Amino acid sequence: MDAAEFPVIRKLGRHAPAISPNMGSYTQERDRFAWEPARTALRTGSRSGVNIAGVALDRHVAAGLGDHLAVRYIDRDWVRTDFTYDSLLRAANRCANALRGIGLTTGERVFSLLGRGPALHIAALGALKAGMIFCPLFSAFGPEPVRTRLELGEAAVLITSDVLYVRKVALIRAELPKLRHILIVRGPGASVPADTHDFGAMLAGASEEFATVAMQDDDIALLHFTSGTTGKPKGVLHAHGAVVAHYLTARLALDLQAEDRYWCTADPGWVTGMAYGVIAPLTCGVSSLVDQEEFDPERWYRVLAEENITVWYTAPTAIRMLMKAGAELARARSYPGLRFLGSVGEPLNPEAVIWGLEVFGQPFHDNWWQTETGAIMVANFASVDIKPGSMGLPFPGIDAAIVRRTADGAAEVILEPSTVGELALKRGWPSMFRGYLNNEAKYRECFAGEWYFSGDLAKRDAEGYFWFVGRGDDVIKSAGHLISPFEVESTLLSHPAVAQAGAIGVPDPVSGASVKAFVELRPGFEPSRQLRQELLAHARRRLGAAVAPREVAFLETLPRTRSGKIMRRVLRARELGLPEGDLSTLEGGA
Ligand code: ATP
Ligand code: MG
DSSP states (O other), X not given: OOGGGSOOBOSSGGGOOSSOOSOOOHHHHHXXXXXXXXXXXXXXXXXXXXXXXXXXXXXXXXXXXXXXEEEEEEOTTOOEEEEEHHHHHHHHHHHHHHHHHTTOOTTOEEEEEOOSSHHHHHHHHHHHHTTOEEEEEOTTOOHHHHHHHHHHTTOSEEEEEHHHIIIIITTTGGGOTTOOEEEEEOOTTOOOOTTOEEHHHHHHHSXXXXXXXXXXXXXXXXXXXXXXXXSSOOEEEEEGGGHHHHHHHHHHTSOOOTTOEEEEOSOTTSHHIIIIIIIHXXXXXXXXXXXXXXXXXXXXXXXXXXXXXXXXXXXXHHHHHHHHHOHHHHHTSOOTTOOEEEEOSSOOOHHHHHHHHHHXXXXXXXXXXXXXXXXXXXXXXXXXXXXXTOOBEEOTTOOEEEEEEOTTSOEEEOOSTTOOEEEEEESOOTTOOOEETTOHHHHHHTEETTEEEEEEEEEEOTTSOEEEEEETTTOEEETTEEEOHHHHHHHHHTSTTEXXXXXXXXXXXXXXXXXXXXXXXXXXXXXXHHHHHHHHHHHHHHHOTTTSOSEEEEOSSOOBBTTSOBOHHHHHHHHXXXXXXXXXXXXXXX
């Protein structure tokens, strides 16, 4: 990345945080940071135990925050449904009792296949309260991806809606002998299918008193399937102790403060939507907004403005789609309360960071983490200068390094700045995953000595900022160079015609691999030979001939995961005529 092209966004003067951030000086915070005080403070009920849902709900109600708005849902017709901390706690208690009532015990797996709505929060928090393991599935999955996940995860219960049941679950039910109960969230006028339970009626009939089960830090709480960007999705297990990381990262990396109105746009079917859409904001006692509709630029601006959102956590693809829809649409409303913008899930190109400044008066703060890390690990913080295009600095309490794997599999830390290597984290943070479902060997391969290997390649500059290079599988090796797909994509995105870009390596007899880029154009631009030449020249000028793409192809839309990540493996497979592999998470797929 050409840093000179994108000046550092200084957090003093014009771009200073609007209110004093939870974290003042990064260096001081790092020096004095410890997980332990929060771990002790968050314990609920029995002093020896912890429970994510207890931290999210009981703790606040006990502290007198019961009347504070916990979650507001907005449906298609903009009808609002509000839950206070107290009403959500009671509903979750009813759910915990209802699950117990059908014979479920601690450690059993409760799955949901639900859209974003109250039932999803209630199911998650109720199951966690009762010490059961919760696994949210994305509601747009087709029957087959639902079946495989229920089977792999040995689901005992599935909570779904009448509509999703008919469309997806009825077809596969006979193949799931371990699935003992199906609970139906019934829409108005709908009936309950045979051999299922009416979830609403169960809640209504259950007691609203429940003693949250005290769990140990290592007890499993959540099962999340990864996005499937690089291959078959993996089941990742997380423990109740992770809540310490949810809480502290939300406070320090997203700067959540008591009076915030917070919007995380991710669906709880993905780890971001669960960790930072459901759990983290509740642990901080803030008010969250859930939009039940799908992405639509005009609607999103309306949510930001009318709900007076203060902290907004979203993803690069969405930001680029907003950019594609044009700044005028954004400027049609004003967002006086908006004070912190965060982004995660994919590399954020510098233009997108700066676009935030232009349109909202706030830059986007990129941060990096994975399903496996359970919480934000590298971040741009409210009080810290941003280098556009960088993922920022390690979270205080996290030791991140650039490493190379030695021949015997150990991690060797690379101290030389700006050298590409694998991003590794020193093991032991509270939200570190506790296993891959049914794959102990793969889990063990992720660690060597004290290090966890992320599988992502990155660089660290002389000031300690981390720069994403690419996923291990996506990096292109050409004539001895390591080419970063992100760098190529960012360069293309800096051209006014380009809305989204994906770069892959294609075999080349001379260099081993050359770069081929796929682009989605902005409105007002049409594919043409001339535009292709212009994009190639633009990339060559900025990247040099060795790194620039040899070919550019125009696509209507790039293949993306349902969580919005560009699937370079699908671009590669299509380009090379190879099998496309697991497509369960492909947007628009089965
Ligand atoms: P799979 O592991 O199944 O291929 P996935 O890795 O996309 O899917 P997630 O755990 O949802 O599944 O995503 C984590 C990955 O997303 C990271 O390893 C990284 O490659 C990418 N990522 C997340 N945040 C960022 C970021 N800020 N910058 C660059 N890449 C990011
Ligand atoms: Mg991954």
